[in-house]
Amino acid sequence: MSPAAHSTGSTNGTEKRFFDTDYELDRAALDTDEDLFKPGRRRSLFRRLLPRFLLIAAAIQCLLLMGYQYNKLSSRPVAVTPAGAVTDHPKPSSQPARQKGTADLRAQNDLFNGLKYLKRGDVVLIMKTGALTGNRALQQLSTFARIGSWFTPDNVIVLSDYNFTLISGHHARDVVHVLEDDPKVTESEKWHLYKEQIQVMADTKRDPLSFNDKAKPGGFSGGWQVDGLKFIPGFQQAYQVFPNAKWFLGIDDDTYVNTRNVVRVLDLLDPQKPLYTGAVHYMTANGRNFAHGSFSIYSVGAMRRRFGSNAEGGLGSRAELATYNHAILELCCGDGVMGMAMEDAGVPPNNDFATFFNGEPPENVQLTSDRVCIPLFGFHHIDADRLQILHGQLAPIHEGLTETWLDMYVKLLAADLRQNFEGVSEIEGNLHGSGNNPRRGSILGETDTRGPWAVIRDHLDDKPVVNSWFSDWESESGSDGAADLEWGEHTPSADLCLRTCNYQTINAGNPSKAQISGGCAAWTYLEVNPSTGDPLPKPRCRLSPFAYLRRTMSPEEAKQRSPTNNGVVVRAGLNTQQLEKWQAMCDTENPTTHRRKWQDLVLERRQWLRKEVADNA
Numbered sequence: 342m343s344p345a346a347h348s349t350g351s352t353n354g355t356e357k358r359f360f361d362t363d364y365e366l367d368r369a370a371l372d373t374d375e376d377l378f379k380p381g382r383r384r385s386l387f388r389r390l391l392p393r394f395l396l397i398a399a400a401i402q403c404l405l406l407m408g409y410q411y412n413k414l415s416s417r418p419v420a421v422t423p424a425g426a427v428t429d430h431p432k433p434s435s436q437p438a439r440q441k442g443t444a445d446l447r448a449q450n451d452l453f454n455g456l457k458y459l460k461r462g463d464v465v466l467i468m469k470t471g472a473l474t475g476n477r478a479l480q481q482l483s484t485f486a487r488i489g490s491w492f493t494p495d496n497v498i499v500l501s502d503y504n505f506t507l508i509s510g511h512h513a514r515d516v517v518h519v520l521e522d523d524p525k526v527t528e529s530e531k532w533h534l535y536k537e538q539i540q541v542m543a544d545t546k547r548d549p550l551s552f553n554d555k556a557k558p559g560g561f562s563g564g565w566q567v568d569g570l571k572f573i574p575g576f577q578q579a580y581q582v583f584p585n586a587k588w589f590l591g592i593d594d595d596t597y598v599n600t601r602n603v604v605r606v607l608d609l610l611d612p613q614k615p616l617y618t619g620a621v622h623y624m625t626a627n628g629r630n631f632a633h634g635s636f637s638i639y640s641v642g643a644m645r646r647r648f649g650s651n652a653e654g655g656l657g658s659r660a661e662l663a664t665y666n667h668a669i670l671e672l673c674c675g676d677g678v679m680g681m682a683m684e685d686a687g688v689p690p691n692n693d694f695a696t697f698f699n700g701e702p703p704e705n706v707q708l709t710s711d712r713v714c715i716p717l718f719g720f721h722h723i724d725a726d727r728l729q730i731l732h733g734q735l736a737p738i739h740e741g742l743t744e745t746w747l748d749m750y751v752k753l754l755a756a757d758l759r760q761n762f763e764g765v766s767e768i769e770g771n772l773h774g775s776g777n778n779p780r781r782g783s784i785l786g787e788t789d790t791r792g793p794w795a796v797i798r799d800h801l802d803d804k805p806v807v808n809s810w811f812s813d814w815e816s817e818s819g820s821d822g823a824a825d826l827e828w829g830e831h832t833p834s835a836d837l838c839l840r841t842c843n844y845q846t847i848n849a850g851n852p853s854k855a856q857i858s859g860g861c862a863a864w865t866y867l868e869v870n871p872s873t874g875d876p877l878p879k880p881r882c883r884l885s886p887f888a889y890l891r892r893t894m895s896p897e898e899a900k901q902r903s904p905t906n907n908g909v910v911v912r913a914g915l916n917t918q919q920l921e922k923w924q925a926m927c928d929t930e931n932p933t934t935h936r937r938k939w940q941d942l943v944l945e946r947r948q949w950l951r952k953e954v955a956d957n958a
Contacts, residue, residue: 459608465496465586467579469571470513470594472503472542473564475549477594479507480725484732500575502567505549516575529670534563569675573665580648587612589639596635597723597731602716602743609943611951615642617683618691620698624677631680632690633700635721647686656686693946703753707887713747714927716939743939755793758800801915805835808894810913811863812885826882835866835912838882842916863888865913874902
C-alpha cells in the first residue's frame with residue numbers, strides 16, 4: 342500500500358475512509374437517515390460491524406471459561422490418606438479472589454483505607470490447626486470472610502497434622518508427614534501420637550469439622566504434643582508457597598486477630614529488615630526467649646534468613662532445619678523451638694512490640710498505663726463461638742480508627758455490664774457467669790444506646806461489685822506494683838477501700854502503703870480467702886495500678902466457699918477516674934488525635950521503620 346493510502350484525503354470534496362474502499366461512506370450520506378438505510382448501505386454497515394460482534398462474543402466466552410476453571414479449582418476436595426500425604430496447595434494468584442456482594446467488597450477495601458504501602462497479597466496468614474480442632478479454624482476463616490478481611494486462599498496457609506477441607510478454597514495440609522524420612526523423629530513418642538491420631542480419625546470416620554473444643558474422638562488427647570512438629574516444616578512451606586509476601590502472621594486457630602490494627606502498624610515498618618516479634622517469653626528448658634505461638638509476626642527479611650536457601654543468604658538447608666525438628670522431640674513447645682531456630686539465624690525475638698500482643702483471653706489481661714494508647718493486636722484462648730462475638734464487639738466506631746487497649750477494655754466492659762448486671766450495690770449485683778469466666782455478651786442489638794463510658798460510670802462509680810474482682814488479689818503485695826492498705830485505727834470496710842483507691846489518701850495508718858505509683862486503677866476487698874472460703878484474720882484491701890476486665894465467681898461457687906457470709910467472697914471495683922486520666926493520655930474520643938498518638942508510639946521504634954517513613958517522621 343502506498344504512503345498515500347495511510348492518510349485521509351478528499352475526492353470531490355467528500356472525505357473517504359482510508360483502510361477499505363469497499364466500506365466507503367461519505368459524510369453526506371451519514372447525515373441522512375434515508376440514505377443510510379438503503380439496502381446497499383445496510384449491507385455495508387453489517388459487514389463493518391460483524392467482526393466486532395464476533396470479537397466481543399469470543400471475549401465473553403473466554404471470561405466464562407476462566408470463571409468455571411477457577412470455581413472448579415477452588416472447590417477441589419483434598420484427599421485424606423492414611424499416610425497423610427500432602428495435597429497441592431493452591432498457588433497464590435496475582436489477582437484477588439472474587440468476593441460475593443458489594444457489602445463484602447466495601448468491608449474488604451476498608452481495611453486498606455489510609456494505607457500507603459501495603460496492598461493485598463503482601464501479608465500472609467499462617468494458621469495452625471489440627472485434626473481435633475478443625476472447627477475452630479473453620480470459624481476463623483468464616484469470620485474473616487464475613488468481616489471482609491483480605492485473608493483468602495490467595496494468602497492463607499493452614500498448617501495441620503491431618504488433611505481436610507475447611508471452606509471452598511481453604512484446605513488444612515498435613516505438614517508433619519514430611520518428617521517421615523527422619524528416623525530420629527519416627528522413633529519418637531510424638532511421632533507415635535501423630536500416627537495414633539490418624540488411626541483414630543480413620544476408625545471413627547469423623548469429619549475434623551464436627552468436633553467442638555471439648556469432644557475428642559476415641560478419648561485421644563495427644564494433639565497438643567503433636568502440635569510442636571508443625572512449626573519448622575510448616576513455616577518453611579509457607580515461605581516457599583508465598584515467595585512474594587512481605588509479612589507472615591503466625592496464629593493459632595483460637596486466636597482473635599484485630600486485622601485492622603495489624604496492617605496499619607505493618608504499613609509503617611520495613612519488611613526487608615529481619616523482624617520476629619510477639620509476646621516474648623522465656624523457656625527455662627533451653628534458656629531461650631521466644632515469641633508466644635498464639636500470635637507472632639515475621640518479616641520476609643526474617644523468614645529469608647531462617648528458611649531461605651544459601652543463595653538467598655539463608656540457613657534453610659535440610660540438615661540445618663533437622664536440628665530443630667529433633668529439638669522439639671525433647672521440649673514441650675513448638676514456639677519455644679521456633680524462637681531458638683530464629684535466634685540461631687541471627688533473628689532473636691524482638692521485644693519492641695511486645696505490648697501490642699498478649700497470649701490471654703480478655704478477662705485475664707491487665708490494662709496498664711503503658712498499654713492504654715497502644716493498638717491491640719489480639720487475644721488467645723478464644724473458643725469458636727466467642728470469636729464472632731469479639732469481632733462484633735470490637736468493631737471500630739470510626740472508619741479507619743485503630744483500636745487501642747483502652748478502647749478494647751471500655752467496649753468489652755460496657756458490653757458485659759449491659760448484659761449481666763441486674764443492679765449494683767454493696768450486697769447485690771452478682772454476675773451470673775461460670776467459674777472464673779464471665780458470661781460473654783454481645784453489644785449488638787442492646788436497648789441501652791448510650792456510649793460505653795456512660796454505662797461504666799452508671800454501674801461502677803462509687804459502687805462495689807460482689808464476687809467479681811478487677812485487681813490481682815493472689816500476688817504478694819508490691820510484687821506487681823499493687824499494695825495492701827494498712828488500716829491503722831480505721832475500721833476495715835469495702836467503702837474505705839473504694840475511697841482510698843479513688844482518692845489515693847487516708848487520714849491514718851500508713852499512707853505509703855496506700856499510695857500506688859501511677860495511680861490506683863482497681864481495688865478488691867476480702868474478708869475470706871477466695872480460693873478456700875476460709876475467713877481471713879483481718880480484712881484485706883488490695884489496691885492495684887492496673888485493672889483486669891473482670892474475673893467473676895458464680896453465685897453457686899460463692900455460696901459454697903462462704904456459706905456463713907451469704908455467699909459474699911469479695912467486693913471489688915474500678916476507679917473510673919483513673920480510666921478517664923488514661924483516656925486523656927491518648928484522647929481516644931478524638932479520631933484525629935487518636936490516630937496521631939498511636940502512630941507516634943510506632944514511630945518511636947525507629948530502627949524498624951521504612952526509610953521513607955523515618956525520613957518524614
